[in-house]
Amino acid sequence: MKGSTLLGVILVGTAALFFGWSFSYGGMAGFVPLVLAFPTLVLAALCLAGERYPRIMSAFEVSLEDVLTSAAGAEDTAEAAAQQGPRAGEFALIVRMFVWFTVFGVLVFISGFYVSTFLFAAIFTHYQGRIGWPGTAFITALALGFFYFIFEETLAVDLFAGVIFGAFIPPL
Amino acid sequence: MWEPFLLAMGMLSEPMNLLVLAVGAVSGLILGALPGLFLAGLTIGMTFTFGWDPETAMFLMAGMMGAATEGGSVPAILLNIPGEAPNAATCFDGHPMARRGEAGRAVGLAAASSFLGAVVGMCFLMILIPFVKIIVLSFGPPEFFMLVVFGLLTVAYAARGNMLKGLVSAGIGVLLSLIGFSPVHGVLRFNFGSDNYLWDGIPLVPFFIGLFAIAELVNHVLRGETIAEGGERIKVGLFGAFRGFLEVFHYKATLVRSAAIGILAGIIPGIGGVLANFLSYSMTVQFSKNRELFGTGNPEGIIASEASNDAKDGGALLPTIIFGIPGSAGMAVLLGAFILHGLQPGFFFVREHMEIVFVLIFGFVISNFLASLMAAFGADILARVTTLRVGYVVPAAFLLSVGGAYAARENVWDIGIAIAAGILGFAFNRFGFSLVTLVIGFLLGVRAELSFVQSLQISAGSYAIFFTRPVTIVLMILSILMLCLPWLSSRRGRASS
Numbered sequence: 069m070k071g072s073t074l075l076g077v078i079l080v081g082t083a084a085l086f087f088g089w090s091f092s093y094g095g096m097a098g099f100v101p102l103v104l105a106f107p108t109l110v111l112a113a114l115c116l117a118g119e120r121y122p123r124i125m126s127a128f129e130v131s132l133e134d135v136l137t138s139a140a141g142a143e144d145t146a147e148a149a150a151q152q153g154p155r156a157g158e159f160a161l162i163v164r165m166f167v168w169f170t171v172f173g174v175l176v177f178i179s180g181f182y183v184s185t186f187l188f189a190a191i192f193t194h195y196q197g198r199i200g201w202p203g204t205a206f207i208t209a210l211a212l213g214f215f216y217f218i219f220e221e222t223l224a225v226d227l228f229a230g231v232i233f234g235a236f237i238p239p240l
Numbered sequence: 241m242w243e244p245f246l247l248a249m250g251m252l253s254e255p256m257n258l259l260v261l262a263v264g265a266v267s268g269l270i271l272g273a274l275p276g277l278f279l280a281g282l283t284i285g286m287t288f289t290f291g292w293d294p295e296t297a298m299f300l301m302a303g304m305m306g307a308a309t310e311g312g313s314v315p316a317i318l319l320n321i322p323g324e325a326p327n328a329a330t331c332f333d334g335h336p337m338a339r340r341g342e343a344g345r346a347v348g349l350a351a352a353s354s355f356l357g358a359v360v361g362m363c364f365l366m367i368l369i370p371f372v373k374i375i376v377l378s379f380g381p382p383e384f385f386m387l388v389v390f391g392l393l394t395v396a397y398a399a400r401g402n403m404l405k406g407l408v409s410a411g412i413g414v415l416l417s418l419i420g421f422s423p424v425h426g427v428l429r430f431n432f433g434s435d436n437y438l439w440d441g442i443p444l445v446p447f448f449i450g451l452f453a454i455a456e457l458v459n460h461v462l463r464g465e466t467i468a469e470g471g472e473r474i475k476v477g478l479f480g481a482f483r484g485f486l487e488v489f490h491y492k493a494t495l496v497r498s499a500a501i502g503i504l505a506g507i508i509p510g511i512g513g514v515l516a517n518f519l520s521y522s523m524t525v526q527f528s529k530n531r532e533l534f535g536t537g538n539p540e541g542i543i544a545s546e547a548s549n550d551a552k553d554g555g556a557l558l559p560t561i562i563f564g565i566p567g568s569a570g571m572a573v574l575l576g577a578f579i580l581h582g583l584q585p586g587f588f589f590v591r592e593h594m595e596i597v598f599v600l601i602f603g604f605v606i607s608n609f610l611a612s613l614m615a616a617f618g619a620d621i622l623a624r625v626t627t628l629r630v631g632y633v634v635p636a637a638f639l640l641s642v643g644g645a646y647a648a649r650e651n652v653w654d655i656g657i658a659i660a661a662g663i664l665g666f667a668f669n670r671f672g673f674s675l676v677t678l679v680i681g682f683l684l685g686v687r688a689e690l691s692f693v694q695s696l697q698i699s700a701g702s703y704a705i706f707f708t709r710p711v712t713i714v715l716m717i718l719s720i721l722m723l724c725l726p727w728l729s730s731r732r733g734r735a736s737s
Binding site for chain 2: 071072075079082083086089093095096097100101104105107108111112114115118124125127128129158161162165166169170172173176177181185188189192193196197198199203207210211214215219223224225226227228235237238239240
């Protein structure tokens with residue numbers, strides 16, 4: 069499945085979820101979301117259908133910005149390229165990046181900010197960022213210093229210590 | 241009028257506020273020079289203001305926002321790479337001028353145009369606010385509801401790409417804003433089984449950080465080794481910069497016309513700096529007697545681009561402050577900062593917190609002044625910043641983003657929201673869905689619902705209230721016209737072909 073199709077399915081699903089859920093609230097509490105979710109659902113479904121039938125999308129290919137920028141003779145190729153979807157090999161990199169970020173989030177939960185920042189900064193900078201060890205050491209020290217001096221000392225933020233160190237988990 | 245003006249002057253004279261403004265200007269200048277990183281930096285900057293006085297926070301926001309477009313002009317001139325999208329037209333004449341050995345002159349012209357454009361924009365805002373206050377008095381809940389509908393449609397239409405995708409983004413943004421406890425109805429809605437965490441809805445700060453910062457970092461990893469690639473770097477001469485600074489005054493008409501276009505483009509939600517920039521450039525070409533000189537290093541081309549993209553802030557602040565309707569992603573983050581500090585834009589905001597409006601005005605003007613000086617005399621260093629390796633920037637910026645997302649509420653689940661929003665933001669960017677409309681829908685959804693319910697309470701449940709008041713009728717007609725634009729446009733296209 070193409071990435072844009074997957075996003076279309078997620079958006080239709082989200083709008084449908086809100087639409088169906090709205091019926092469980094009485095009066096205006098349910099009516100307003102229902103009124104909003106219905107057109108969103110229809111439009112998202114049109115977007116999804118447009119993946120298969122491009123004529124649907126082309127009927128809405130109108131943008132004031134596009135009209136005026138093309139009139140002025142400018143083309144933002146970078147942005148246009150960014151909207152075309154992943155090129156070969158990029159998908160793996162995108163997934164890898166979000167895996168890095170998610171692993172960091174999980175690490176913070178388990179071991180707290182300092183341990184996870186040290187591990188993330190050192191491993192990510194060296195292996196993903198392809199920076200040498202001196203540069204990696206600099207970024208790691210900078211990140212740890214920032215967390216300590218700016219967040220903890222200056223802004224008086226109580227940094228999460230991690231569940232293995234007995235930190236309080238806020239209720240969901 | 242004078243009391244808040246003097247109050248804001250007093251705040252400006254405090255050393256702490258001046259320091260914050262200067263820090264904001266420096267960071268805005270650097271972030272503006274780094275393509276794609278300004279919004280990420282602005283959102284992270286917003287998180288640091290948590291717990292500060294609102295006015296100090298606004299000095300930081302104004303400092304960053306005011307300096308960004310000036311920062312973006314330097315790589316546009318020296319490297320032919322616009323730091324910010326609204327600097328794109330600066331490349332047309334700025335870079336050719338630099339290539340023929342007049343880089344200093346081009347940077348000086350851009351610096352002076354930016355500063356003067358910002359001054360004109362902010363003067364316009366100061367003049368117009370008393371009049372707009374009167375107009376706002378005629379706005380009740382039905383008018384505000386229709387204005388939000390019209391604003392969202394305008395943003396969806398104006399945003400780059402497909403209008404259908406823009407509308408879906410707005411709808412999803414509004415739906416996401418309904419999550420949590422509704423004080424209007426007294427029920428907890430769409431909470432996904434969370435009775436505590438989602439009580440106040442999706443937290444604003446981690447949501448914004450994910451959408452603007454984390455998503456953009458992934459884009460940078462995909463783009464390459466350095467923040468801005470390509471382009472030969474050209475040295476800037478200080479004498480040339482000074483000469484360019486003074487030369488702007490030879491082109492007063494171009495400066496005023498470009499600033500006026502910038503202001504008008506700023507007022508209309510969604511139009512923003514990119515359009516102001518190109519519109520002003522093409523108008524200057526139309527008005528010029530020497531059209532053939534454009535694109536070869538014509539000073540008027542630089543002035544047209546830079547004066548308009550800085551003047552637009554004055555126009556864009558107007559709907560943000562008066563109606564709470566931001567017209568761009570930057571203004572949406574500013575609106576987020578208002579909400580973070582308990583400030584609710586609208587008529588009461590202007591009546592009760594006029595000093596904050598002046599703080600923003602002073603902040604923008606002084607930040608532009610500082611940025612212009614720094615850009616003119618430190619352009620070489622600024623151009624070098626753009627060659628920073630992504631391997632250094634991404635981990636540092638990501639850790640800062642996560643720290644900022646957590647710091648606002650000290651809730652570890654906020655990190656999860658930031659990462660999830662990062663995935664959403666990346667997917668939206670990638671497949672042409674407008675992040676600006678998503679964010680504006682998210683910010684305005686609850687207020688629109690409140691206005692809708694209040695309108696029905698006023699009319700004892702009759703929907704006729706939306707069809708019988710002059711302002712709502714006008715806004716409704718405009719909204720319908722906006723919806724018909726794709727159809728009208730395709731008809732025109734068929735006719736012309």
